Amino acid sequence: MYAVLAGGVGAARFLRGLTAVVPPEEVVAVVNVGDDLDRFGLRVCPDLDSITYWLSGVVHPEQQWGRADESFTVATELERFGHDPWFTLGDRDLATHLHRTMRLHEGAPLSAVTDEVGRAFGLELRLLPATDDRVETRIVTQDGRDLHFQEYWVRERGAPDVAQVRLAGAEHARPAPWVVETLLAADAILVAPSNPVVSIDTILDVPGIREAVGQSPAPVVGVSPIIGGEVVRGMAHRLLPAVGAEVSARGVAAHYGELLDGWVVDERDEDAVDDVAATGVRCVATDTLMDDREVAAQLARSCLRLAAEIGPAA
Numbered sequence: 001m002y003a004v005l006a007g008g009v010g011a012a013r014f015l016r017g018l019t020a021v022v023p024p025e026e027v028v029a030v031v032n033v034g035d036d037l038d039r040f041g042l043r044v045c046p047d048l049d050s051i052t053y054w055l056s057g058v059v060h061p062e063q064q065w066g067r068a069d070e071s072f073t074v075a076t077e078l079e080r081f082g083h084d085p086w087f088t089l090g091d092r093d094l095a096t097h098l099h100r101t102m103r104l105h106e107g108a109p110l111s112a113v114t115d116e117v118g119r120a121f122g123l124e125l126r127l128l129p130a131t132d133d134r135v136e137t138r139i140v141t142q143d144g145r146d147l148h149f150q151e152y153w154v155r156e157r158g159a160p161d162v163a164q165v166r167l168a169g170a171e172h173a174r175p176a177p178w179v180v181e182t183l184l185a186a187d188a189i190l191v192a193p194s195n196p197v198v199s200i201d202t203i204l205d206v207p208g209i210r211e212a213v214g215q216s217p218a219p220v221v222g223v224s225p226i227i228g229g230e231v232v233r234g235m236a237h238r239l240l241p242a243v244g245a246e247v248s249a250r251g252v253a254a255h256y257g258e259l260l261d262g263w264v265v266d267e268r269d270e271d272a273v274d275d276v277a278a279t280g281v282r283c284v285a286t287d288t289l290m291d292d293r294e295v296a297a298q299l300a301r302s303c304l305r306l307a308a309e310i311g312p313a314a
């Protein structure tokens, strides 16, 4: 069984590759929920939904979030009442949020609802939210504002300079059911090429998860989300400096520190291999730009090969 620490789009692409290489039912993704927000009274879980829509083939192909063939009738009508459309919910997407919110109001934990949504979309791999408790990624800007991640990323377009990133509510959060067990029992733990700060750290910051990854005998192999000093997508280049990390394949490996046993960088970052290896982390370079499923599958194979070479901790 393979555990994957996963954010949104980059993780979805990686998971598409991994499930082409190993049986999907042997894959469990532990997914970030720090992006989640309440919108019009509905609980929206962008990373869980991006992965679900991507892997079931219904994601909006350009946006890579939300639904393909989407309409915005409800969103448009909501503007009639003066609601600012800064975070738009499409009509098809609304059904997911309505179902999830109804089930949460009935007392179902997010992990149970995530299973229902995954089954409804025919997913064969398992998605686990990092926690069933309410946590929220907050961005403190250098001009002193304290923004929800989505306010920072979507409403402010990621423009403000960031002073600090924190997972609000983490102190009261517990890993969702089966998260710790999955990490301890995994044959390998893979860290998807997601945003290290607002996707991966926000999983590890749930008390008990970082510890479980560290205690697990499974080799931990990550994929650099930075290629040639650049992000593939998103705003990691603006957040890594806020946590004192260099915006490079080597810098992200250093940021993850002793958590990693292996690190896969893009062939454009071949020069980082020796630096990373010098820190005791096994490092290989390959094509990590997952333009299509075959590249993603090859990348997954490289990760599994490296994990097998490292082997379980004694």
Ligand code: FO1
Residues within 6 Å of the ligand: 008, 009, 035, 044, 045, 046, 047, 049, 050, 065, 066, 086, 087, 088, 089, 093, 150, 153, 154
């Ligand atoms: N991103 C935007 O830039 N604008 C939006 O209006 C927007 C709405 C939205 C609704 C549901 C959802 O699951 C995702 C949505 N996103 C939107 C993307 C979202 O910010 C990202 O998926 C992640 O949170 C960051 O990776």
